Amino acid sequence: MAPNMASESVKVVVRCRPLNEREKAMNCNMVISIDSSHCQCFIEKPGATEEPPKQFTFDGTYYISHSTEQIYNEIAYPLVEGVTEGYNGTIFAYGQTGSGKSFTMQGVLDPPSQRGIIPRAFEHIFETIQCAENTKFLVRASYLEIYKEEIRDLLGKETKQKMELKEHPERGVYVRDLSMHTVHSVGECERIMDQGWRNRSVGYTLMNKDSSRSHSIFTIHLEICSTDALLREYQEEIKKL
Incomplete structure (x- = not known):
């Protein structure tokens, strides 16, 4: 971490x-x-x-x-x-497979104390957004899988399509054409997480009959903007006119 x-x-x-x-x-x-x-x-x-x-x-x-x-x-x-x-x-x-990664990250609904880190992070972020004053937020999510050294977009239209890894001087390393999905609530985050989870590659192992057999990365992109700054920018544009 x-x-x-x-x-x-x-x-x-x-x-x-x-x-x-x-x-x-x-x-x-x-x-x-x-x-x-x-x-x-x-x-x-x-x-x-x-x-x-x-x-x-x-x-x-x-x-x-x-x-x-x-x-x-x-x-x-x-x-x-x-x-x-x-x-x-x-x-x-x-x-290793069966060690409890999914249990910790995604968790279970019952008991509530064992809900995963990812859904708890959803709640944390949107509670912060609701309490924030003079601030606007844009929340987007992406979900990818790395399987047999190939990258797939678990939320894309073609989930079997191989994605390319690129590097940008300012953005750093990124996945080309990886889909980004705007989310407005905890429920929407959980829905797309479940959607991507169902698209993962799974296979039977001795330790876990539903092993994912892959690595996955769920990313929350949070853009923050002060409304005061937006107002000042708007006022400057008005002056120019």
Whole structure:
């Protein structure tokens, strides 16, 4: 997670999931323990009772009992808040198939505490827009997939069409002709996210029968403009006339 602010930094956070049904059927044992107060993760070697566990320290550690709501409030909230102030921010979920990336990022409706980081970010952004004074916002969204080293627009008219990666001296790296969709509410954001999710490439694996088999990037583009600045610009144009 990396906010592009004055105090720019990258934070690495670990979340431990419970054993799944396949692992329980195989009589697997939990080998990970977490000390959240010190942001430490311990991994024990099965059968090596005299060997001390390997210890790792991160910027945040979350165990089975922790909810996505808590993770959002402690880790993602400051980053999304920075986005509403005009900074760039990225939340990157990394892990093997079945490790819980989709559960953390998209989440589930019930219980509400496990709603994902992405829908929570939608609510955060539109709550900020509703409370803002003398400011106009333009919110647009895009959704792409990288599968077998090919880029596809999950919200485009031709979702199977291969997209090109380009670089611009001012814009930086971007995907040519990637569709952008203007959204006005949380509901519209959730609708296009669901639409793109259904267009992803999936396949069966031992760990996950509906594995996405790809990487995806959901981007919210937020343009902010002060109405006072617009008024001054309009007044200057009137003077010229």
